[in-house]
Amino acid sequence: MSAVPQQAxxxxxxxxxxxxLRIWYGTGGxxxxxxxxxxxxxxxxxxxxxxxxxxxxxxxxxxxxxxxxPPSAAVDGExxxxxxxxxxxxxxRLRAMRGLRIGLVFQEPMTRLDPLMRIGDHFDxxxxxxxxxxxxxxxxxxxxxxxxxxxxxxxxIRQYPHEFSGGMRQRIMIGxxxxxxxxxIVADEPTTALDVxxxxxxxxxxxxxxxxxxxxxxxxxxxxxxxxxxxDRVAVMYAGHIVEEGxxxxxxxxxxxxxxxxLLRSTISLDTSDLHYIPGSPPDLxxxxxxxxxxxxxxxxxxxxxxxxxxxxATAGGGRVSCWLHRLxxxxxxxxxxxxxxxxxxxxxx
Amino acid sequence: xxxxxxxQPGPGADREVGGPASTAGVATDEAAPLIEVSDLYVHYSMxxxxxxxxxxxxKGGDxxxxxxxxxxxxxxxxxxxxxxxxxxxxxxxxxxxxxxxxxxxxxxxxxxxxxxxxxxxxxxxPLRRRxxxxxxxxxxxxxxxxxxxxxxxxxxxxxxxxxADLQKQVERALEMVGLAPARRYLNMRPADLSGGQKxxxxxxxxxxxxxxxxxxxxxxxxxxxSVRAKILQLLLDLRRQLNLTYLYITHDxxxxxxxxxxIAIMYLGRIVEIGRTEEVFANPRHPYTQxxxxxxxxxxxxxxxxxxxxxxxxxxxxxxxxxCSYHPRCPHAFAPCGSEGRDLRALLExxxxxxxxxxxxxxxxxxxxxxxxxxxxxxxxxxxxxLDAAGEHLPIRPAHGHHAADVLRxxxxxxxxxxxxxxxRGVRAMREEGGQAVVDFEPAIDPGLLDTGGARVACHLFDPxxxxxxxxxxx
Numbered sequence: 001m002s003a004v005p006q007q008a009x010x011x012x013x014x015x016x017x018x019x020x021l022r023i024w025y026g027t028g029g030x031x032x033x034x035x036x037x038x039x040x041x042x043x044x045x046x047x048x049x050x051x052x053x054x055x056x057x058x059x060x061x062x063x064x065x066x067x068x069x070p071p072s073a074a075v076d077g078e079x080x081x082x083x084x085x086x087x088x089x090x091x092x093r094l095r096a097m098r099g100l101r102i103g104l105v106f107q108e109p110m111t112r113l114d115p116l117m118r119i120g121d122h123f124d125x126x127x128x129x130x131x132x133x134x135x136x137x138x139x140x141x142x143x144x145x146x147x148x149x150x151x152x153x154x155x156x157i158r159q160y161p162h163e164f165s166g167g168m169r170q171r172i173m174i175g176x177x178x179x180x181x182x183x184x185i186v187a188d189e190p191t192t193a194l195d196v197x198x199x200x201x202x203x204x205x206x207x208x209x210x211x212x213x214x215x216x217x218x219x220x221x222x223x224x225x226x227x228x229x230x231x232d233r234v235a236v237m238y239a240g241h242i243v244e245e246g247x248x249x250x251x252x253x254x255x256x257x258x259x260x261x262x263l264l265r266s267t268i269s270l271d272t273s274d275l276h277y278i279p280g281s282p283p284d285l286x287x288x289x290x291x292x293x294x295x296x297x298x299x300x301x302x303x304x305x306x307x308x309x310x311x312x313x314a315t316a317g318g319g320r321v322s323c324w325l326h327r328l329x330x331x332x333x334x335x336x337x338x339x340x341x342x343x344x345x346x347x348x349x350x
Numbered sequence: 351x352x353x354x355x356x357x358q359p360g361p362g363a364d365r366e367v368g369g370p371a372s373t374a375g376v377a378t379d380e381a382a383p384l385i386e387v388s389d390l391y392v393h394y395s396m397x398x399x400x401x402x403x404x405x406x407x408x409k410g411g412d413x414x415x416x417x418x419x420x421x422x423x424x425x426x427x428x429x430x431x432x433x434x435x436x437x438x439x440x441x442x443x444x445x446x447x448x449x450x451x452x453x454x455x456x457x458x459x460x461x462x463x464x465x466x467x468x469x470x471x472x473x474x475x476p477l478r479r480r481x482x483x484x485x486x487x488x489x490x491x492x493x494x495x496x497x498x499x500x501x502x503x504x505x506x507x508x509x510x511x512x513x514a515d516l517q518k519q520v521e522r523a524l525e526m527v528g529l530a531p532a533r534r535y536l537n538m539r540p541a542d543l544s545g546g547q548k549x550x551x552x553x554x555x556x557x558x559x560x561x562x563x564x565x566x567x568x569x570x571x572x573x574x575x576s577v578r579a580k581i582l583q584l585l586l587d588l589r590r591q592l593n594l595t596y597l598y599i600t601h602d603x604x605x606x607x608x609x610x611x612x613i614a615i616m617y618l619g620r621i622v623e624i625g626r627t628e629e630v631f632a633n634p635r636h637p638y639t640q641x642x643x644x645x646x647x648x649x650x651x652x653x654x655x656x657x658x659x660x661x662x663x664x665x666x667x668x669x670x671x672x673x674c675s676y677h678p679r680c681p682h683a684f685a686p687c688g689s690e691g692r693d694l695r696a697l698l699e700x701x702x703x704x705x706x707x708x709x710x711x712x713x714x715x716x717x718x719x720x721x722x723x724x725x726x727x728x729x730x731x732x733x734x735x736x737l738d739a740a741g742e743h744l745p746i747r748p749a750h751g752h753h754a755a756d757v758l759r760x761x762x763x764x765x766x767x768x769x770x771x772x773x774x775r776g777v778r779a780m781r782e783e784g785g786q787a788v789v790d791f792e793p794a795i796d797p798g799l800l801d802t803g804g805a806r807v808a809c810h811l812f813d814p815x816x817x818x819x820x821x822x823x824x825x
Contacts, residue, residue: 054574153699165663195436197660200645222575225647268604277579
């Protein structure tokens with residue numbers, strides 16, 4: 001994992017492929033199936049957003065891709081980055097891959113920068129660790145070029161993290177993730193701690209990244225407005241499964257899964273005139289579950305949804321959806337009967 | 351920079367207490383203001399300690415963080431006023447000051463005829479039954495060791511209202527916020543509840559006293575998207591049931607639009623625009639309001655106006671910019687809005703950032719060894735630190751080995767490359783004086799709230815005294 005020069009990757013080539021990934025937490029009793037059979041591919045120059053309510057496994061999936069799970073987690077499946085399966089790599093080789101091949105952007109930039117290190121030294125350390133053959137002058141040149149491309153004057157390279165504003169710190173975090181030119185960047189709620197005008201600046205940087213870099217970006221967020229602005233594809237996660245995946249424009253204009261539709265309807269935007277919400281909350285992932293996991297909250301649920309997993313159906317634009325509504329012709333009339341109205345208490349919520 | 355400043359007692363602190371107490375008990379008109387805030391200041395002093403000395407000597411401020419800097423508004427009974435702004439705008443401090451949780455430095459807060467500023471804690475406490483607050487973080491608002499029933503009943507006990515039917519009142523409050531059947535929740539502890547359920551408990555604890563004013567400080571921003579709508583709906587239902595008056599503090603324009611009758615936009619301790627919600631959203635006047643509205647991400651198709659993203663961040667409230675606080679970020683700023691040395695520094699540094707050829711400097715270089723941009727490195731010519739000084743008259747020393755003429759050359763080139771930068775509209779002259787370059791700025795004028803018919807706005811663009819076209823010319 002030394003300073004191998006990066007060969008430019010053809011746009012559209014997969015930079016990361018997650019195959020049938022399962023992440024279960026053992027908690028003494030029944031395991032919590034936080035991620036339960038996820039497939040996801042991100043191509044070069046592509047941004048894939050991962051959305052869903054809290055407790056649906058978004059963050060666990062992100063950490064699984066980075067190999068940053070707690071020891072209590074059991075991992076099965078593959079996370080292939082540039083031909084190497086990270087899910088089964090020994091810790092030492094994994095550490096070398098992380099940073100070099102997978103960059104990270106966290107929610108709270110201040111807690112991830114060392115307050116006693118100058119900004120330039122943060123970059124220098126990253127480059128020294130992963131590109132040992134680079135000279136000091138080359139490292140400085142790389143750092144300055146990166147900072148400048150993110151709108152930070154080179155005169156500030158000798159300053160400490162506390163001398164920067166929240167938005168500048170998040171730019172620095174993005175710069176630290178990008179400086180090694182990784183195959184993929186995982187950004188977990190990168191704008192949640194920022195104000196709305198600064199959020200717009202960071203979203204623009206992320207959108208810019210998609211056009212220039214040949215890396216893939218996994219953007220974990222609960223903000224569907226940011227997805228609309230910065231992502232190419234969106235994966236909707238519910239109870240450890242990806243229930244719908246496709247191009248952002250298609251998914252937002254014609255959601256194929258009732259959960260996607262309800263999630264979009266419950267988002268409060270400037271055009272919202274009536275409050276809408278999804279009754280109930282995501283299921284307890286340690287309980288035995290059957291059928292489609294969304295059926296207890298689904299307004300369109302049918303009898304079949306209680307007992308049988310809907311599998312995956314292809315949608316327009318190379319997407320997929322897991323819902324019996326798209327496989328109606330395979331069902332007997334009795335299976336298609338709507339489920340009787342279910343009582344869900346208002347207070348049973350996430 | 352200092353995060354825990356000491357409170358600075360202002361002139362209001364030792365003011366005569368009481369006001370016309372005679373109005374208490376008199377039946378109030380529905381249209382009469384329930385709360386009236388005038389010229390309220392909350393300043394935090396940083397005068398003591400080494401940090402304060404550091405920040406004063408480096409930044410030249412008077413050592414006070416102007417969290418709330420002269421705010422006036424009134425709130426009618428049953429009304430919902432939204433206080434919208436970025437973090438650092440002073441909106442939370444203002445909300446807390448209304449409840450006496452942070453003392454005002456000066457100004458007046460009249461609640462139903464009673465002056466709250468300067469009121470001793472002993473006299474304020476009984477009033478707090480009528481003034482309640484819901485905080486942002488439900489996880490931090492509940493005592494983890496106290497069960498739900500005790501927590502919700504606690505305010506009644508504090509106010510000596512916990513009679514024999516305490517249990518009944520608690521159950522009624524819990525069912526009112528949707529935690530039904532209440533008996534299921536009474537013995538639970540916060541750890542057993544989800545975020546949304548915790549916020550419902552917090553709301554029940556505030557509502558059980560049957561308050562008149564509820565200050566809701568970002569009550570849904572820590573909650574999951576799918577839960578926000580439920581809690582907002584609950585707050586709306588309570589408004590109807592309890593005839594509540596709300597001060598809704600948020601950074602989220604979308605929820606403010608849904609929830610509020612009127613909107614006040616705050617920036618750096620001031621209200622910069624205030625008006626009826628539909629008016630502010632349909633016809634935003636202040637450039638800051640316009641920027642906020644543009645920045646709200648929407649679910650529709652991608653907008654292509656990405657160059658519209660506003661640069662910069664909210665400035666330090668210990669040393670607000672000259673003139674209009676928003677001028678460093680405002681694309682429409684002109685002479686009276688204020689231009690100053692810090693804007694010049696930001697401009698020179700921004701020119702230096704951005705993509706371009708990077709070069710290395712040797713040890714013999716006047717700017718010292720390092721890496722920079724050969725073409726534009728202003729630190730080689732200009733002592734950038736000089737640009738941090740305040741005032742209309744800014745002397746700038748040349749860096750070692752350079753002359754005042756070189757400084758003027760850098761400045762002139764920056765202006766020639768971007769003559770449309772708002773900063774130059776406030777530069778009267780650039781000249782040489784005693785071996786230094788001197789920049790003279792136009793006088794900066796602090797904008798007050800102007801009535802524009804429909805909304806009040808603190809922006810010189812709406813002030814007929816200033817003719818924009820005439821002052822735009824750079825001398």
